[in-house]
Amino acid sequence: MNKILLIIQREYITRVLKKSFWISSLLAPILITAIYAIPIWLAMKDKEVKRVEILDLSGLWKKSDLVDKEVEFVFTSGKEQELKMTFASKGFDAFVSISKDVLANPNGVHIYTAKNIGMSLKGSVEKLIQNKVRQELLLKAGISSQIYESTQVNIDSKTITVSTDGEETSSSSGGAMILAGIMGLVLYVTLLLYGSQVMNGVIEEKSSRIIEVIISSVKPYQLLLGKIIGVGLVGLTQFLLWIVLTIGLTQITGKFYGKKVKNNLTQIQKIDSEKQSNLISNGDAESPMSEVTKVLESTNIPMITAAFLFYFFVGYMLYSSLFAAIGSAVESATEAQQFTFIVMIPIILSFLMAQYTMQDPDSRIAFWASMIPFTSPINMMVRLPYGVPAWELILSMSLLVLGFLGCSWVSARIYRVGILMYGKKVTWKELGKWLFYTG
Amino acid sequence: MILSIRQVVKKYSEHLALDHIDLEIPRAKIFGLLGPNGAGKTSLIRIINQITAPDSGQIIFDGEPLSPKHVDQIGYLPEERGLYKKMKVGDQLLYLAQLKGMSKSEAISKLRDWFIRLDIKDWWNKPVDDLSKGMQQKTQFIATVVHEPKLLILDEPFSGFDPINANMLKDEILAIKERGTTILFSTHRMETVEELCNDIALINHSRVVLAGEKEEVQNRYKQNKYRIRYLGRLPAELNGMEILSENGQLATLKLGVGMSSNQAISQLIGHVELLEFQEIIPSFNDIFIQVVNETNAYE
Numbered sequence: 001m002n003k004i005l006l007i008i009q010r011e012y013i014t015r016v017l018k019k020s021f022w023i024s025s026l027l028a029p030i031l032i033t034a035i036y037a038i039p040i041w042l043a044m045k046d047k048e049v050k051r052v053e054i055l056d057l058s059g060l061w062k063k064s065d066l067v068d069k070e071v072e073f074v075f076t077s078g079k080e081q082e083l084k085m086t087f088a089s090k091g092f093d094a095f096v097s098i099s100k101d102v103l104a105n106p107n108g109v110h111i112y113t114a115k116n117i118g119m120s121l122k123g124s125v126e127k128l129i130q131n132k133v134r135q136e137l138l139l140k141a142g143i144s145s146q147i148y149e150s151t152q153v154n155i156d157s158k159t160i161t162v163s164t165d166g167e168e169t170s171s172s173s174g175g176a177m178i179l180a181g182i183m184g185l186v187l188y189v190t191l192l193l194y195g196s197q198v199m200n201g202v203i204e205e206k207s208s209r210i211i212e213v214i215i216s217s218v219k220p221y222q223l224l225l226g227k228i229i230g231v232g233l234v235g236l237t238q239f240l241l242w243i244v245l246t247i248g249l250t251q252i253t254g255k256f257y258g259k260k261v262k263n264n265l266t267q268i269q270k271i272d273s274e275k276q277s278n279l280i281s282n283g284d285a286e287s288p289m290s291e292v293t294k295v296l297e298s299t300n301i302p303m304i305t306a307a308f309l310f311y312f313f314v315g316y317m318l319y320s321s322l323f324a325a326i327g328s329a330v331e332s333a334t335e336a337q338q339f340t341f342i343v344m345i346p347i348i349l350s351f352l353m354a355q356y357t358m359q360d361p362d363s364r365i366a367f368w369a370s371m372i373p374f375t376s377p378i379n380m381m382v383r384l385p386y387g388v389p390a391w392e393l394i395l396s397m398s399l400l401v402l403g404f405l406g407c408s409w410v411s412a413r414i415y416r417v418g419i420l421m422y423g424k425k426v427t428w429k430e431l432g433k434w435l436f437y438t439g
Numbered sequence: 440m441i442l443s444i445r446q447v448v449k450k451y452s453e454h455l456a457l458d459h460i461d462l463e464i465p466r467a468k469i470f471g472l473l474g475p476n477g478a479g480k481t482s483l484i485r486i487i488n489q490i491t492a493p494d495s496g497q498i499i500f501d502g503e504p505l506s507p508k509h510v511d512q513i514g515y516l517p518e519e520r521g522l523y524k525k526m527k528v529g530d531q532l533l534y535l536a537q538l539k540g541m542s543k544s545e546a547i548s549k550l551r552d553w554f555i556r557l558d559i560k561d562w563w564n565k566p567v568d569d570l571s572k573g574m575q576q577k578t579q580f581i582a583t584v585v586h587e588p589k590l591l592i593l594d595e596p597f598s599g600f601d602p603i604n605a606n607m608l609k610d611e612i613l614a615i616k617e618r619g620t621t622i623l624f625s626t627h628r629m630e631t632v633e634e635l636c637n638d639i640a641l642i643n644h645s646r647v648v649l650a651g652e653k654e655e656v657q658n659r660y661k662q663n664k665y666r667i668r669y670l671g672r673l674p675a676e677l678n679g680m681e682i683l684s685e686n687g688q689l690a691t692l693k694l695g696v697g698m699s700s701n702q703a704i705s706q707l708i709g710h711v712e713l714l715e716f717q718e719i720i721p722s723f724n725d726i727f728i729q730v731v732n733e734t735n736a737y738e
Contacts, residue, residue, distance in 0.1 A: 006537050014526065209521035213582065216488040216515040217538040219507070420490070422519070433452060 003218045004226045011201065011230025016237060025238055029245035037253045050093040050121055055083055057100040065132050068124045080110075088114040096125055103136055176385040177358055183308060184354040184382040190312065191319050191347050191377065194235045198320040199336060201227055202327030202419070211419045220416045228320050232313055239312075307384055310397060315377030318404040319343060325411035328418030329426045350375035354382045361386040371396050373403025410435060440499075441466045441590055441621040442487065447496030449482050456482040457493070458645040464590075464623060464638070469616055471636035471653075472625040473723075475731055478642045480625050481518070484592055487623070488515050501589060511540035514588035518595045518625070520579050522567045529563035532582055539586040546585065553581045557607070573604050580608065584615060591615065594625045609635065629723040641727065643734045649726070660726045663694040664719040665703065671711035678706060691719070 015021055053076050054066065066073040073096075076083060080097045087095035099108025109129055111122060138148050205211045205223075214223055326339040353375055357366040361383045369379035370388075376396050380388070417434040418426070442464040449457040457479050464470045474480050485491045487498065489510060498505040501512070523531055529550065536546035554560050557577055567575060576599055584591060593612070597605050612635065616622055624636060632639060632653075639656060641649035649656060664683070667690050673682065679695040680703060694703055700716070707713050721729075 003538055006534065010534055014523075204523075208524060209517070209519045210523055212490070212517040213515065213520065213535065213579075214538065215490050216513070216517075217510055217535070420485075437452070 004222050004229075007218070007223055007226025008230040008233065011227050012233050012237075015197070015231065015234045021234070021238070025241040026245065028242050029249050032242075032246050033249040033253055036250060051091065052094045052096055052121075052125065053083065053087045053090065053092040055080060055095070055097045058098055058102045060102070060136060061098070061132060066128055068128060071121065071124050071128075084112045087112065094121060094125075096129075098129065102129075103133060103140075106133065179385045180354075180358050180361075180382040183304075183385075184351065184358070184378050187308075187312060187315065187378045187381055188347065188351040188354075190235055190239075191316055192344065194231055194316055195319040195323040195343070195347075196340070197234075198228055198231050199323035199327035199340070200333060201231065202324045202415070203330065203333055203336065206328065206419055207331055215419070220419060221412050224321070224324055224412060224415055228317055228324065231320065232316050235312070235316060236309070304384055307393070308381060311377040311381050311400070314397075314400050314404050318373060318400070318407050319347065321404070321408040321411035325414040325418065325431075328415040329421070329431060331422065346374040347378075350378040354378050357382045361388075367392070371399055373400045373407075376400050413437070440464060441501055442623075443497075443499040444483070444487075445497045445499070447483070447486060447493045447498065449479075449486060449491070449493050455645050457486070460496070460642075460645075460647055462640055462647060462650065464621060466621055467616060467619045468637040469612070469622045469624055469635050471632045471639040472623060472642065473627075473629075473632065473639055473727060474642035475627075479645045480642055481594070483642070484515070484594060484623075484625060487590075487592065488513060511586065512589045514539075514583040514586065514591045516579060516583040516591075516593045516596055518598070522575060522578060522582075524568045525566060527564050527566055528559075528570070528578055531567060532578065532585065535582040536585045539588075541586050549585050549587075550581070553585060557581065572599055573601055576600055577604065580611070584611075588620065590621050590623065592623045592625070595627070596624070597626075597628065597631060629727060632723050639723070641730055643731050646734075648734045649730050656726065657720050657723075660721045660729070661718070662721070663698075665692050665694065665700070666690075666715070666717045666719055667692060667707065667713060668715035669707070669711040669713050674710055677710075679703075680706070 050071050052071050052073050054061070054073050055076055055078065061075075063073075063075070074092070083097070084095055093113065095112040097110045097112075099105060102108045109126075111125055113121075135145055135148060139145065202224075205214065218226075322343045323340070326336055326343065330336045330339065350369065353365065353369040356363070357369055357379050360366060366379065366383060369375045370383050370392070376399065380393070380396050384393075413435045414431055417437050418431075424430075440463050442462075444460055444462040444464075447457055447460040448455070460479075460483060472480055472483070482491070486493050487505070489505065489507060500509050503509075526534075532550050533543065533546050536550065537543060541549070554563065559574070559577060562570070562574070562578075567578070570578065580596070583593070591612075596608060596612070600608060609631075612622060624632075626632060636653055638652050639650065640647055651659070668688060669690070670688075673685055673690055675682075677692070679698045681693040681695070683691040683693055685691075692703070694700070700718070704713065704716055707716070
């Protein structure tokens with residue numbers, strides 16, 4: 001037992017001290033934060049108020065029609081030919097001219113800009129003009145603006161999970177999907193990543209020929225177990241670092257942005273106070289992040305976390321034992337490629353099945369995918385945020401443990417023979433024979 | 440006896456690797472395990488190291504049936520050997536020593552002694568990758584002996600060593616033997632056998648075909664041949680002796696059955712002035728080739 005601890009310690013420390021470990025531990029949270037922060041940052045950048053000079057020849061627009069949180073409109077008069085030359089020097093970002101017959105000719109709107117200011121300004125100008133034009137056209141057709149307003153309804157449904165004992169929790173299937181997707185993806189990547197790390201560790205020991213010295217001190221299964229647990233702990237450490245660093249980074253960026261968002265809001269309020277309600281109802285659909293937050297609130301986090309750690313660790317042990325068996329049978333990483341596909345196929349397959357599971361978590365396919373030991377780690381984690389009966393979870397976990405025991409039995413027998421086999425091209429038939437070698 | 444191997448059989452799917460092997464390895468001696476490639480030496484060594492188990496037979500180590508607790512009392516230097524390339528020399532040796540059951544502090548102090556002894560003090564923090572092949576061999580040797588095993592198994596220990604380091608290694612092996620450790624030596628190099636070993640066993644085709652104390656084995660293969668140096672003329676015929684070669688100063692004679700060396704000498708001094716009379720002891724190289732060929736023919 002003491003010797004297994006020594007092996008775990010060595011496997012863990014040599015990997016954690018590697019530069020590549022720290023690079024991936026730091027890079028992922030930075031990337032996640034960036035994915036989450038950059039769109040916000042970009043959106044805020046756009047929210048700098050642009051000043052636009054507007055020449056309305058049709059006379060349809062009043063100041064109250066032209067309210068936008070990002071654009072400030074200033075009416076002007078004069079000749080279009082002159083104005084388009086001078087707006088920039090007067091400090092405007094753009095100049096808009098609306099032709100006299102804009103109702104009949106929707107193309108009679110021109111936007112002049114000093115530099116390319118981008119789609120969002122064009123979009124908001126067009127939206128404002130379009131709204132007014134539609135309103136006018138409807139009015140002409142005999143529909144009042146009140147009726148028009150009342151038809152602009154936003155449907156925002158709320159999904160509510162009702163358990164058999166009648167307890168209601170508001171949930172969000174969109175958010176559950178995102179959470180499921182993230183967990184499925186993380187499992188997929190880490191199973192492959194750490195599984196192949198175990199394989200490469202085995203190949204390293206075999207090709208450097210230190211293996212014979214080691215197994216004259218410990219039993220092959222002790223070395224195998226120590227290696228798998230050691231690498232698995234590296235994986236857990238990396239998860240921990242990812243979680244802590246991501247939370248830390250998003251907190252910091254959140255604080256930083258929080259201030260800016262407030263500044264922006266006061267600016268918007270200053271420009272327009274009477275149409276505040278309008279702004280809010282025009283606001284964008286709920287962001288994915290708030291959906292996830294909603295799911296996090298409605299799901300049982302300790303249970304999901306525990307299940308995630310369980311499925312990661314046992315799933316990882318199952319796959320890494322198979323990867324180790326392959327590593328033991330070959331002498332180089334290139335030679336291993338012809339065998340690794342057979343272990344990678346179920347991982348990739350379960351990731352593909354997870355796409356269906358996400359669409360319909362209670363389907364027959366999803367059920368079986370979350371029961372079969374090879375596909376259950378990813379698929380059960382994808383199903384869990386939607387809610388899974390306890391008996392299914394327990395059955396799936398028990399089957400996974402049984403699957404692990406079976407795979408590790410097969411792997412240990414191949415491993416024991418393979419690590420001492422040199423200069424022999426290994427075939428599937430050969431691997432099969434090794435299972436039945438004695439001693 | 441430190442190790443008794445009794446009727447050990449090991450079978451792999453295609454062939455019999457060890458066919459009822461019996462060997463007795465005496466304590467605090469150097470025991471040479473000889474044999475051509477593929478004879479079964481490595482299979483036997485792996486069984487002693489408990490890397491594999493025999494199909495049948497018994498192994499007694501230090502008076503007890505061999506069991507996992509004994510691995511800490513055995514040191515093994517395989518023929519094909521390596522180290523973790525990225526690990527530092529000191530860390531690596533510390534790890535291997537602890538795997539052999541040493542405590543960390545004990546291992547550190549023993550390793551320090553070895554580093555001083557072999558004059559490699561400044562290697563501790565070097566990664567193995569930076570070492571030359573000879574340096575790696577030294578490191579591996581330390582890993583094999585640092586836990587002071589009762590039985591040291593060395594498989595072709597000198598391969599890859601330059602003559603200076605080979606000499607150093609030889610001295611270390613003899614010193615270790617003096618301290619009471621038994622050394623099981625597997626090799627093809629007959630000069631090292633003659634120089635170092637006290638006992639030998641020759642394995643061919645999965646069987647022990649020759650075993651015994653070194654001089655006794657050599658005596659067994661003596662062919663009653665003598666080399667003489669002389670002045671004068673050797674007659675063409677000698678009673679009870681056969682002249683195998685002769686060049687006027689040196690001759691090789693084969694004594695007939697029942698003839699003692701004294702009888703031969705008394706006959707010779709009647710003909711020539713005898714300067715030297717020396718028995719030809721067969722070299723292990725000759726014995727090896729002869730026995731292997733005989734057993735091959737028998738097969």
